[in-house]
Amino acid sequence: MENTMLLYRLPYGKFLHTEWKTLEFMRDAGINLIEISPMNTANSFGEPYSDYPLIWKREYLYDFDLLDRQFEEVLTHHPSARFITTVDLNSPLWLTRKLSMDSFYNLSDCFHHKLWMELTMRYLDAFLNHCETRWGDRVEGYVIACGRTLEWIEHANEKLTTQKVLHFQEWCKAYAPRQYLPPVIYPGMPHRYDAVYDPDTEAAFPAWLRYVNASTANLAIEFVTATRSRIRKEARIGMFYSHIRNSGIHGHLDCERVLDTAPPDFVIGAACNRPFAIGGNSGYIGVTEMLRRRKINFLFECDRITSDANLKLTDYFTLSGGIWNGWKNPQEDVAGLKREIGMCLVNRLSFWFFNIWGGMYRAQETRAMIRRAVEVWNEYAARSTGSAAQILLVIDPESNYQLHSKAQMDRFGELETRISAAGLPADTATWEDLKHVDLSRYRLVIFLNLVVVDDTKIALLREKLCCAGRTVVFLHQAGIIRNGTYAPENVERFTGFPESLPGIHIRKQEDWTEVYAPKANDLSEEEIRRLAEQAGVHIYVRDAAFHASAELLSIHCGTGGVREIRLPFRAKRVTEIFDNRVVAQDADSFMDSFDTPGTNLYFLERD
DSSP: OOOOOEEEEOOOGGGGGGOHHHHHHHHHHTOOEEEEOOOOSBOTTSOBSOSSOOSEEETTEEOHHHHHHHHHHHHHHOTTOEEEEEEEOSOOHHHHHHHTOOTTTOGGGGGGOHHHHHHHHHHHHHHHHHHHHHHTTTEEEEEEEBSBTTBTBOSOTTOOOHHHHHHHHHHHHHHSOGGGOOSSOOOOOOSOSSOBOOTTTSOHHHHHHHHHHHHHHHHHHHHHHHHHHHSOTTOEEEESOOOTTTTTTTTOTTHHHHHHHSOOSEEEEEGGGSOOOTTSOOOOOSOHHHHHTTTOEEEEEEOOOOTTOOOEEETTEEOOSGGGOOOOSHHHHHHHHHHHHHHHHHHTOEEEEEOTTSOTTOSHHHHHHHHHHHHHHHHHTTTOOOBOOOEEEEEOHHHHTTBOHHHHHHHTHHHHHHHHHTTOOOEEEETGGGGTSOOTTOSEEEESOOOEEOHHHHHHIIIIISOTTOEEEEESSTTOEETTEEOTHHHHHHHSSOTTOOSOEEEEOSSSEEEEESSGGGOOHHHHHHHHHHHTOOOOBSSSEEEEBSSEEEEEESSOEEEEEEEEEEEEEEEETTTTEEEEEEEEEEEEEEOSSEEEEEEEEOO
């Protein structure tokens, strides 16, 4: 995961033109890579993504003078800017009306609609040709965007739209895995919200989910392949994609086929999909091992809501609650942004500041921190070898098809929020990654959703995971579908504990420790910390959150004071790099002080 990037993303809609001073600040701070969003569609609030008129006027009519104007206005304020440019493949309103099909909310329909594919591919071709011809010396890459919130999300999995239904039976006969082929091809969704679907009696809906995800993946493959053939070799391609922990069944589950067939150079994920609260360790939605082994970078979209962020979209509508909750004051803004930047430096992720609706980075304290952060990034971004986390979260896409989406969120989101609150860093992997990556450093492995097992999976578990003194955690109805058969007693066959047995159950095996928790909510912050320590996970600091590599250590505290920090090796010198001060020499532990709240980032030198 080389060639990390540091960018500034301009605001959406009418707020773009209120924030030229912030762009000029980013220029002066040394951020020269700028993301622009020349889009034709409205967002999920019905507000235009872009403050410019439509580029895509009619079927084969485009006004690229409007695109040129967007580049030129940025260059007026930042003459040395280089660009990452969004290509919006969602249909403008006139095309949505013409085809009676909304790509924003019914993405997977599009692959089965020949006219939509033809018109959208023609637009992509024209857009890229113009950019490469007119702006090729400035554009470093393209974000290929489609679906809900531009993130390739299928909004309505259960909706039996005409285009999809017409092709579903044909797809089932040709592509559905034999053991999951529904006996009656009718994709009605079962009226249950917390269950595992039985392959014998409820096969149709999981098959439908495979079909929807495959359709979205086919779209991604088509457009990434087309983009690759039309741009310079050195230009990068990015997507908001592969978020199988966050988007679940909504279009991303077939992402590994995309990453193997038409890999982008980077995928992007929004910070707002992970906990923002001061005191925790934040986190990101990229599946680290899935991306790392393919040398695909993850770009962390920092859309954290700062204390001065504008949330007033119109005179009649102000955003509030949920992901729009933010930090409370400039001190939290500084500590929070340093935490996000430190996390990305440690893990070798790319980073962009996203000034969503304006106002985000105007405070004097925030700007002083950003100036220093750019200097730190330029000096240290290439020095980290990446995450040294000893906790691994594993998601099984095969099992996801058998889970209702609410059950998935219970398994993923809530547990990961508690892991973040516990301050512990974790890598993430898919089942397929387990066959390829070195697992030796992981002391605690948590299977988020392993409801589908077979003899091959069980053999891999015994060979690579359930050994070496490791602690392995299984949640919920682990193993309830075994070799294609659903039976509650399969859980006990797999875990050794009855399915409905309440509480957390720990069993010492010959050379590993098994943990079974029928309800993931029983794994509190305290229980997660206890399991991590008992598993031998190195805890760098108490009462704080951390991310670590062999070279960098980021520590974030909700409350200030002095902390003892313990390293897993003896360092020749430890330097806090935001303040550029040496805090220890020839030491495997040291003391340091933190603001309230505070984030320190350390460079660990060895002999």
